Amino acid sequence: MEDIIRSLGFLCLGSRLKRIGEQLQADTQRVLDRLEVPVQSSQYPLLAALDRLGPLPVGELAQALGIAQPGITRSVALLAELGLVEVGQSNNDQRRRIVSLTGNGRRLVDVAKRDVWPRIEKAVADLCADLSGPLLDQLAAIEDGLAAAPIDRRVQNAIDAVP
Amino acid sequence: MEDIIRSLGFLCLGSRLKRIGEQLQADTQRVLDRLEVPVQSSQYPLLAALDRLGPLPVGELAQALGIAQPGITRSVALLAELGLVEVGQSNNDQRRRIVSLTGNGRRLVDVAKRDVWPRIEKAVADLCADLSGPLLDQLAAIEDGLAAAPIDRRVQNAIDAVP
DNA sequence: TGCTGTTATATATCATGTTATTGTTTAACT
DNA sequence: AGTTAAACAATAACATGATATATAACAGCA
Numbered sequence: 509m510e511d512i513i514r515s516l517g518f519l520c521l522g523s524r525l526k527r528i529g530e531q532l533q534a535d536t537q538r539v540l541d542r543l544e545v546p547v548q549s550s551q552y553p554l555l556a557a558l559d560r561l562g563p564l565p566v567g568e569l570a571q572a573l574g575i576a577q578p579g580i581t582r583s584v585a586l587l588a589e590l591g592l593v594e595v596g597q598s599n600n601d602q603r604r605r606i607v608s609l610t611g612n613g614r615r616l617v618d619v620a621k622r623d624v625w626p627r628i629e630k631a632v633a634d635l636c637a638d639l640s641g642p643l644l645d646q647l648a649a650i651e652d653g654l655a656a657a658p659i660d661r662r663v664q665n666a667i668d669a670v671p
Numbered sequence: 672m673e674d675i676i677r678s679l680g681f682l683c684l685g686s687r688l689k690r691i692g693e694q695l696q697a698d699t700q701r702v703l704d705r706l707e708v709p710v711q712s713s714q715y716p717l718l719a720a721l722d723r724l725g726p727l728p729v730g731e732l733a734q735a736l737g738i739a740q741p742g743i744t745r746s747v748a749l750l751a752e753l754g755l756v757e758v759g760q761s762n763n764d765q766r767r768r769i770v771s772l773t774g775n776g777r778r779l780v781d782v783a784k785r786d787v788w789p790r791i792e793k794a795v796a797d798l799c800a801d802l803s804g805p806l807l808d809q810l811a812a813i814e815d816g817l818a819a820a821p822i823d824r825r826v827q828n829a830i831d832a833v834p
Numbered sequence: 835t836g837c838t839g840t841t842a843t844a845t846a847t848c849a850t851g852t853t854a855t856t857g858t859t860t861a862a863c864t
Numbered sequence: 865a866g867t868t869a870a871a872c873a874a875t876a877a878c879a880t881g882a883t884a885t886a887t888a889a890c891a892g893c894a
Contacts, residue, residue, distance in 0.1 A: 509734045512720040518795040519788055520716050522695030525688045527737055530851065532685030550880070553683050557675040567842060571672045574690055576882060581844060583880085603842040603889045625682055632681040636806050643799050643813075646806050693881065713850070729873060742851060744874060766859050766872045 514651070517644060528650060535659035536628055542660070543624065545616070546590060552620070554583050555609070558593065559617045563608035565598065592616060631662040677814070680807060691813060698822035699791055705823070706787065708779070709753060715783070717746050718772070721756065722780045726771035728761065755779060794825040 513520050513527060536549040547555070557572045558564065566584065570577040584607050587593040592613035598604035609617065635653045639646040657665075676683050676690065699712040710718070720735045721727065729747065733740040747770050750756040755776035761767035772780065798816045802809040820828075 509731060510724065511737055512723065512735045513716055513737055515723070516716065516719060517792065518799065519792040520719075521795050521799075522692045522699060523713065523716055525692030525695065526851085527692075529685045529688030529690075529692060532688065534852080536685060548879075550686065553676055553679065553686055556679060556683075560675065560678070561673065565842080566844095568672060572675045574674060574676055575880090577843070578845080578883085579881060585844095601842085601890070605843070629680065629682040632684050636681065636684075639806055640804075643802055643806075643809050646809070650806075689881080697882075711849075730871085738850090739852060740873070741853085741875080745850080748874095764860070764872085768873065 514648065521644075524647060528647060528654075531651075531654055532632070532659060535654070538658075538660035539624070539628060539663050542664075545620070545624075547587075547592070547616070551583055551587060552625075554580070554587065555592065555613065555617050555620075558607065558609050558613070559621070563596075563606045565604040565606050567604075569607060587613070627663045627666060628659065631659050631666065634662065635659070677811065684807075687810060691810060691817075694814075694817055695795070695822060698817070701821075701823035702787070702791060702826050705827075708783070708787075710750075710755070710779070714746055714750060715788075717743070717750065718755065718776065718780050718783075721770065721772050721776070722784070726759075726769050728767040728769050730767075732770060750776070790826050790829060791822065794822050794829065797825065798822070 513524050533549050540547065540549055553573055554569065557569060561568075561572060564572065566580050567577060569584075570580045573580070584593060584595065588595060591610055593607050594610050595605045595607050598606055635650060636646075639649050676687050696712050703710065703712055716736055717732065720732060724731075724735060727735065729743050730740060732747075733743045736743070747756060747758060751758060754773055756770050757773050758768045758770050761769055798813060799809075802812050
């Protein structure tokens, strides 16, 4: 069966990028599921931003992550529910709500940084390592690579290879 | 403000691809809005699939577009509501529901193929034309290019350039 | 000081993807 | 032929992005 999105080339590049991105996130989610971490893969960028930049108000988080503010508000509420972040008031501006990692959030990020993120990053980097040439060719290679072995299997293979 | 998704590199490649894809679709949507076409940009791949492959059952549409079957069911219902596609029964298998373009759908696709799609494709192709090198660099160049001039402005500029 | 406009966040609603489940129809055995 | 398994599509429920709008706090100026 012909892959129409692929055939349409640049015309549907947006759909195609979204499709690959969703695939990657779903694969990564399976890695996290196996580790019984209670956070969706899509929430990690927010945690990583707080880790890198320290406590931030909602608006600046939105800027740092390049997504719209209501998305941040929702993610923060979710992560606060899980006890991973907390929101406090700004001293000099009562409108701003400063988001920061809790102790549990801090621990989760530290563990992820040490044990999980490097593996995922390596698996994705390997997937993309030998790519070159025009963008559409690289995307096709990624799609083919993911079809042959999704990220979670690549991570697992790497773990199994350790004696 | 640091762009965290970009800084995280391969680790958040999925989020980044989704983000760029959404940007591209939103830009394209603005092109369509200006033309007062009553269809979301994300529905065009489905119409294009029917145009290219002829009437198809739901499951094969899902395969051709690489998205899950419930997504197709919903899009088909939406496009049927708009009178652009219709669903019929298969002769020999009562489970299959064959989706095909209506007269209006046919006309919409023909106009789009002639007047709209080439312009969008050209704008996106130009955006990506000079890219080379590693994937992440190409993605950064696309992000920068879209920030400098979104697709809808590129299309409009091309139209305005016609004397 | 009090009005006005701006800024920061929250909320509502929508779009579009996902997985899990259900109901029907078809196919395949025994 | 009758039971069981598989395939197809619809539905439910959720995730996560968007835009538009409401609310509250701040800032500037008459």
